[in-house]
Amino acid sequence: MLGLSSFLPFILSTYLAHQTTSLTLKLPSRDIRTGTGPEQYDPTTPVAGIAPTQLDRAGWTATADSFQPGCEPQNVLDGTGGSWWETQFNPTMAPLPHKIVIDMKNSHVINGFRMLPRQDGSPSGNIGQHRIETSLDGQSWTQVGSGTYANNQARKTTLFQSRPARYIRLTAQSTAEGKGYPYVTVGEINVLSGPDPTLPRDNWKVTADSENPLPNQHRPVEATDGASTTYWSTQFDGASPGFPHTFTIDQGSAKAVSGLTYLGPPTSNGRIGQYTIQKSTDGTTWTPVVSGSWTDDAKPKSTEFGAITVRYIRLTALSEAGNRGTVTAASEINLLDGSRQATDFTVTVDSEEITTATEDGGAINALDGDPATFWITKWNNINVSPGYPHFFKIDMQASYAVRGLRYLPRQTPGNMQGNIGQHLIEISADGNSWTPVARGTWEDDTQMKVVNWRDVQARYLRLTALTEAGNRGPWAAAAEIQPIIQSTFVTPSPESAGQWGETINFPLIPVAAALIPSTSEVLVWSAWNADNYGDGNGRTVTATYNPLSGIVTQSIVTNTGHDMFCPGISLTKSGLIVVAGGTNSEKTSVYHPDTRSWSSGMNLILPRGYNSQATLSNGGVFTIGGSWSGVRGGKNGEYYDPVANTWSLRPGCPVAPILTNDAEGIYRADNHAWLFARQNNSVFHAGPSKNMNWFTTDGQGSTTPAGTRGNDNDAMNGNAIMYDALAGKILTIGGAASYTSSYTTSNAHIITLGAPNTKPN
Numbered sequence: 001m002l003g004l005s006s007f008l009p010f011i012l013s014t015y016l017a018h019q020t021t022s023l024t025l026k027l028p029s030r031d032i033r034t035g036t037g038p039e040q041y042d043p044t045t046p047v048a049g050i051a052p053t054q055l056d057r058a059g060w061t062a063t064a065d066s067f068q069p070g071c072e073p074q075n076v077l078d079g080t081g082g083s084w085w086e087t088q089f090n091p092t093m094a095p096l097p098h099k100i101v102i103d104m105k106n107s108h109v110i111n112g113f114r115m116l117p118r119q120d121g122s123p124s125g126n127i128g129q130h131r132i133e134t135s136l137d138g139q140s141w142t143q144v145g146s147g148t149y150a151n152n153q154a155r156k157t158t159l160f161q162s163r164p165a166r167y168i169r170l171t172a173q174s175t176a177e178g179k180g181y182p183y184v185t186v187g188e189i190n191v192l193s194g195p196d197p198t199l200p201r202d203n204w205k206v207t208a209d210s211e212n213p214l215p216n217q218h219r220p221v222e223a224t225d226g227a228s229t230t231y232w233s234t235q236f237d238g239a240s241p242g243f244p245h246t247f248t249i250d251q252g253s254a255k256a257v258s259g260l261t262y263l264g265p266p267t268s269n270g271r272i273g274q275y276t277i278q279k280s281t282d283g284t285t286w287t288p289v290v291s292g293s294w295t296d297d298a299k300p301k302s303t304e305f306g307a308i309t310v311r312y313i314r315l316t317a318l319s320e321a322g323n324r325g326t327v328t329a330a331s332e333i334n335l336l337d338g339s340r341q342a343t344d345f346t347v348t349v350d351s352e353e354i355t356t357a358t359e360d361g362g363a364i365n366a367l368d369g370d371p372a373t374f375w376i377t378k379w380n381n382i383n384v385s386p387g388y389p390h391f392f393k394i395d396m397q398a399s400y401a402v403r404g405l406r407y408l409p410r411q412t413p414g415n416m417q418g419n420i421g422q423h424l425i426e427i428s429a430d431g432n433s434w435t436p437v438a439r440g441t442w443e444d445d446t447q448m449k450v451v452n453w454r455d456v457q458a459r460y461l462r463l464t465a466l467t468e469a470g471n472r473g474p475w476a477a478a479a480e481i482q483p484i485i486q487s488t489f490v491t492p493s494p495e496s497a498g499q500w501g502e503t504i505n506f507p508l509i510p511v512a513a514a515l516i517p518s519t520s521e522v523l524v525w526s527a528w529n530a531d532n533y534g535d536g537n538g539r540t541v542t543a544t545y546n547p548l549s550g551i552v553t554q555s556i557v558t559n560t561g562h563d564m565f566c567p568g569i570s571l572t573k574s575g576l577i578v579v580a581g582g583t584n585s586e587k588t589s590v591y592h593p594d595t596r597s598w599s600s601g602m603n604l605i606l607p608r609g610y611n612s613q614a615t616l617s618n619g620g621v622f623t624i625g626g627s628w629s630g631v632r633g634g635k636n637g638e639y640y641d642p643v644a645n646t647w648s649l650r651p652g653c654p655v656a657p658i659l660t661n662d663a664e665g666i667y668r669a670d671n672h673a674w675l676f677a678r679q680n681n682s683v684f685h686a687g688p689s690k691n692m693n694w695f696t697t698d699g700q701g702s703t704t705p706a707g708t709r710g711n712d713n714d715a716m717n718g719n720a721i722m723y724d725a726l727a728g729k730i731l732t733i734g735g736a737a738s739y740t741s742s743y744t745t746s747n748a749h750i751i752t753l754g755a756p757n758t759k760p761n
Helices: 073-077 363-367
Strands: 023-027 061-064 098-116 129-135 142-148 156-172 188-193 205-208 245-263 274-280 287-293 301-317 332-337 345-349 390-408 422-428 435-441 449-465 480-486 503-505 512-516 521-525 540-546 551-557 568-571 577-580 588-592 597-600 612-615 621-624 638-641 646-649 674-678 682-687 691-696 702-708 719-724 729-733 748-752
Touching: 061 073, 073 098, 073 188, 098 287, 142 156, 156 188, 156 301, 156 363, 287 301, 301 332, 345 363, 363 390, 363 480, 435 449, 435 551, 449 480, 449 503, 512 568, 512 577, 568 612, 577 621, 612 674, 621 674, 674 719, 674 729, 682 729
Parallel strands: 098 301, 435 503
Antiparallel strands: 023 345, 061 098, 098 156, 098 188, 129 142, 129 156, 205 245, 245 301, 245 332, 274 287, 274 301, 345 390, 390 449, 390 480, 422 435, 422 449, 512 521, 521 540, 540 551, 568 577, 577 588, 588 597, 612 621, 621 638, 638 646, 674 682, 682 691, 691 702, 719 729, 729 748
């Protein structure tokens, strides 16, 4: 076979518990949802969110109690670091406190405030003590944050519990310089939000006050069909009724709603300007929820509010955004799911660096959604820098179906200090009793690491860092640490035939794997790079997993000059692992478990890759096929003697009988043969071609046809396993007629072998 594509899970009973003085920081409510794939999100279903994110500031305005001409409040919304708001200092200095108010023009559910000081290198006017407040009407204010900013140019982020607001106000109570001057400056202000997912629209019934009479065009249902190219429009042929226009949604039953999203039509005509949103329990009596206005552009619009449980929602258009007429249109209208609005998260860490004037390494940075900020353990004084292990514990304040974690290392250019290597991830229902769900070693780079496991109901999640990935020191760091939460939890069926343990995280993509019987370890490797292949530069990134300790150790093999991506793999009777072919298609490498070392074997006579191998009853190795690498075609059988370290051809074992009828020809037709060693140095070929064969490897070798695999066709990329060697039982499943661009099959067969060179049952 090509190699081990899977191995038995190991159930580990030990876990690490590290207790030390900790700091607890308040974090916001957020909606963290399950994704369909690594970092690819489907906007119509709950997906994995990175909370919170900066809201679009188009149309926003800023006002202040004071400003110096040329340094107006609106500068904090212009997106540049070279301009700023500054309170009056000439001819007189306006006294503290100073206030700046942001009007977002619409209600949003917000959970954070971000302030960037002036970026011209001057600390003059940096804010120290401050207060942050929100308001729905600009009159009644609620405090959501307070504290003292450090006297530096770093961006400052304050997170708080999610709440609806239209206005947010920053009050400066002192300056950070400590020189007694009363003027303050601010470079940029952003407001943060973690928007809720959209509700399913399967059972909706939508109606409108008007629609264009063209057959099957511009009906209300076209604003809920998931296509941005179709749209609902009020009548514009023959007549055009005036404002207001209404779009009414009947969800079929009451659901928690926290907002509405609107995407305008493909053309500019009909974009909604001023609007109101109303709710109803019966579809007859309506109560206002929120009102506002949307800007005249093609961007999606979102209006959020505190979650309400309601069956009917109505959007009423009061004007056209560009005053182009009385038509109202919409490509897509969605409602936001308010069922996930949660209470505060908190984070506890063993250590954080928050004392330096030039760096804020607080734990809160790893949950602020900003990759430019990061948490780092204390480092400013090496004599008091705590060593490994380090932990980062999240209390989600409620029980959720947790299915994974994302770890983003710090993104500081040229500085990877603190990248986490070996690690342990645990969950807990009460914060006291912990269950491991994943462990392993991450690669030393700046890429996002995604860890998934089976859904587990938990309130607490703890990441424990055991080593620094590059051995640069005793520090741990993270730009982002994000739980991945499933929207619902389904209780798994009782386990009656074994139990799954935690997932194992490797610092590479484990393309190939081999079990080391003498130590029960698992040896895996990728290619010349941990997550890429193709260069053939004579090295291989490997890792070894020890199931007893749970430790994954990385190693790079260079001494054999062999890029071992997609080779043939065999375990000899003496415990050696023989790896032949691959990207460096002529090479053979041998792993010695007793010394944990690699040595070069004799080169193959016929270079090959995607070849298959089998360890014979006499301890030798047989390989065949592999036109993916090296010269295409003619990849007949070869025999390896591990004692003499020699390869020899077996001309009586030609590759032709095993070929599939692949659309890509010989390049794919001889790949991944299903080989099973039997008595007297024979090998049974079960597929993936529909024709089966016996090979004998003594002398020049020989081939005997063994019939076809029932009514099966070629099954490239299927699988085969001998589940009962004594009885000669082989299970084959799946596959396709060609390697790529071919439909798969659900076929499965059981093959029962008899004596070599006889047709199986």
